[in-house]
Amino acid sequence: MTNIQQVAKQAGVSVATVSRVLNGQNTVSSKTRIKVEETIKNLNYEPSMLGRNLRNSESRILLILIPSISNPFYLEIIKGIEHVALSQNYNILLCETDSNPEKENIYFDLVRKKMADGIISMDPAVNIETLKELAEKYSIIQCSEYNVDSGIPYVSIDNEEASYRAVKHLIQIGHKKIALMNSDEKFLYARQREMGYQRALEEHGIPLRDDYIIYTKHLGFEHGQQAVKKILAIQDRPTAIFAVSDLLAIGALKEINASGLHVPNDVAVVGFDKIDFSSMTNPTLTTIAQPMYKMGTVAAEMLIDKIRGNEVDSVILNHELVLREST
Amino acid sequence: MTNIQQVAKQAGVSVATVSRVLNGQNTVSSKTRIKVEETIKNLNYEPSMLGRNLRNSESRILLILIPSISNPFYLEIIKGIEHVALSQNYNILLCETDSNPEKENIYFDLVRKKMADGIISMDPAVNIETLKELAEKYSIIQCSEYNVDSGIPYVSIDNEEASYRAVKHLIQIGHKKIALMNSDEKFLYARQREMGYQRALEEHGIPLRDDYIIYTKHLGFEHGQQAVKKILAIQDRPTAIFAVSDLLAIGALKEINASGLHVPNDVAVVGFDKIDFSSMTNPTLTTIAQPMYKMGTVAAEMLIDKIRGNEVDSVILNHELVLREST
DNA sequence: ATGAAAGCGCTAACAG
DNA sequence: CTGTTAGCGCTTTCAT
Numbered sequence: 070m071t072n073i074q075q076v077a078k079q080a081g082v083s084v085a086t087v088s089r090v091l092n093g094q095n096t097v098s099s100k101t102r103i104k105v106e107e108t109i110k111n112l113n114y115e116p117s118m119l120g121r122n123l124r125n126s127e128s129r130i131l132l133i134l135i136p137s138i139s140n141p142f143y144l145e146i147i148k149g150i151e152h153v154a155l156s157q158n159y160n161i162l163l164c165e166t167d168s169n170p171e172k173e174n175i176y177f178d179l180v181r182k183k184m185a186d187g188i189i190s191m192d193p194a195v196n197i198e199t200l201k202e203l204a205e206k207y208s209i210i211q212c213s214e215y216n217v218d219s220g221i222p223y224v225s226i227d228n229e230e231a232s233y234r235a236v237k238h239l240i241q242i243g244h245k246k247i248a249l250m251n252s253d254e255k256f257l258y259a260r261q262r263e264m265g266y267q268r269a270l271e272e273h274g275i276p277l278r279d280d281y282i283i284y285t286k287h288l289g290f291e292h293g294q295q296a297v298k299k300i301l302a303i304q305d306r307p308t309a310i311f312a313v314s315d316l317l318a319i320g321a322l323k324e325i326n327a328s329g330l331h332v333p334n335d336v337a338v339v340g341f342d343k344i345d346f347s348s349m350t351n352p353t354l355t356t357i358a359q360p361m362y363k364m365g366t367v368a369a370e371m372l373i374d375k376i377r378g379n380e381v382d383s384v385i386l387n388h389e390l391v392l393r394e395s396t
Numbered sequence: 397m398t399n400i401q402q403v404a405k406q407a408g409v410s411v412a413t414v415s416r417v418l419n420g421q422n423t424v425s426s427k428t429r430i431k432v433e434e435t436i437k438n439l440n441y442e443p444s445m446l447g448r449n450l451r452n453s454e455s456r457i458l459l460i461l462i463p464s465i466s467n468p469f470y471l472e473i474i475k476g477i478e479h480v481a482l483s484q485n486y487n488i489l490l491c492e493t494d495s496n497p498e499k500e501n502i503y504f505d506l507v508r509k510k511m512a513d514g515i516i517s518m519d520p521a522v523n524i525e526t527l528k529e530l531a532e533k534y535s536i537i538q539c540s541e542y543n544v545d546s547g548i549p550y551v552s553i554d555n556e557e558a559s560y561r562a563v564k565h566l567i568q569i570g571h572k573k574i575a576l577m578n579s580d581e582k583f584l585y586a587r588q589r590e591m592g593y594q595r596a597l598e599e600h601g602i603p604l605r606d607d608y609i610i611y612t613k614h615l616g617f618e619h620g621q622q623a624v625k626k627i628l629a630i631q632d633r634p635t636a637i638f639a640v641s642d643l644l645a646i647g648a649l650k651e652i653n654a655s656g657l658h659v660p661n662d663v664a665v666v667g668f669d670k671i672d673f674s675s676m677t678n679p680t681l682t683t684i685a686q687p688m689y690k691m692g693t694v695a696a697e698m699l700i701d702k703i704r705g706n707e708v709d710s711v712i713l714n715h716e717l718v719l720r721e722s723t
Numbered sequence: 724a725t726g727a728a729a730g731c732g733c734t735a736a737c738a739g
Numbered sequence: 740c741t742g743t744t745a746g747c748g749c750t751t752t753c754a755t
Contacts, residue, residue, distance in 0.1 A: 443748080
């Protein structure tokens, strides 16, 4: 493997000059530059990131923490992150935590060991205490799920307002018996979306019913199926369901179909996220579109900014209600 | 940031000894070992991968090339790869090429620049010439899609046989008019699956019909929708469709439903891959299960083996026909 | 069992 | 404009 020394020797210059050419410094005479560039080509030389990274004490790697790679919600965000990262010569290490603290810790170690320059955390179940501690020494951004009091900059949407608009839509098309399929209340977004649900109902004088609110442990398809069974079994059956995730909503859709009921005639369904599959279901799913790609680009820009030592502010992005066949 | 020097100084030993403790060498007296370990704890020392990697001239990073992160087929494979990688102290860099040679080249550069120790390529559209060239100097494995004559070790399934069994199943349940929804013939797996389709038909004395074979440019949901429209428009309409990817099959499912026909009564559908969503559709999809997780673990083991300098042999794994509601 | 020292490949401060 | 040189943090050979 040829190194910078050999290039220097061959070109008859010093390693410093080769390095200057490599880094596009303009303090090199064009004659020398050309000579060096030719030598590089002839020797098929590729500068080693290993040496450069040690010297610069950076890894040019960004860590992305997601709970599950199978959840398509994160895919668009990741694309956004990747786009910005690549354009700034960073690479991304995609880390699936399974919301498992041990696995999480393996990945945290990567930044402690200088293998990564910073973290974008999207795991709602992240150990926030550890994250706060890390954030004192390393660059960290939260994306989508966040903690207000942690001091860690975040990018997200206004969950309360989005949820409010989804439920208001159901009310406006005539529904009064609206169920909420929520995830675990320990997550901030779950609490915020429940608040939006409540506000919409209260504002229209619809009394809250505890039995119309179902919590699921995870955001998977099967959990939506199970949860909707409980909802359909309620005496005074709801005529509409707002699910806090498309995956839950799609599970609900399938189960409602299976039980012989019709969507939206018997039960209307609204999801949340606008994942790709939400337009592939039958019927297609009315849902809240999060600006996922944008969220990714913003998160990446914030992180790189922070790595460079700048102060960064949290950002709230806009959402959108997408009306489709399920309502 | 504390380094190995400071630990050595504080513990009253040499850096060599600290390094030995760090790497679990048994040539250190337990007294010294304990002293060093305590110092490490006290100083909150974390060894830098940057220094270690340069010294060992390795990055401990594995590159995974996939055409699209949105295709769930790859997700299980990736989990398998990740499992093995983590257990051997490797990390994986997930690289979406979009089947775009330029993006591909950015990632190839990573191994040229020592930022990655090897590559697992799953992109059918990979530039095989470049890959072959790279494989001479670096460790490379192909996974799922491969090239027989490239000399690059691969792990895959017997596509011809899998396809044969899928079509035979359709014949056995009474179908004679069977359409093939294939992807681009430039891919080996597409040609192999078409051969299996042909063999099944010939074996049962069913004549091949050119108009029953449709090619799609990509494996996306929408492409399945478009392709099935053409199939349904054929005069003597097929009563069954074998699609070479679940995503295509799911697109077909939706479009058939939309056109008022019933699956499987009017048209039976078989997919390929057994992605998670294939059990979430209505009806659920009969499909060929590839051992994706296993494929991932095998690929990772092969790659790590190769990085260590060993010879590795290609592997063909078993597949399975999963009967569900769509046939 | 331990230490001294070389060196992995690179960048940048300094000198000229 | 260019060269000399130190040093990033670590592992490992060679002495002792």
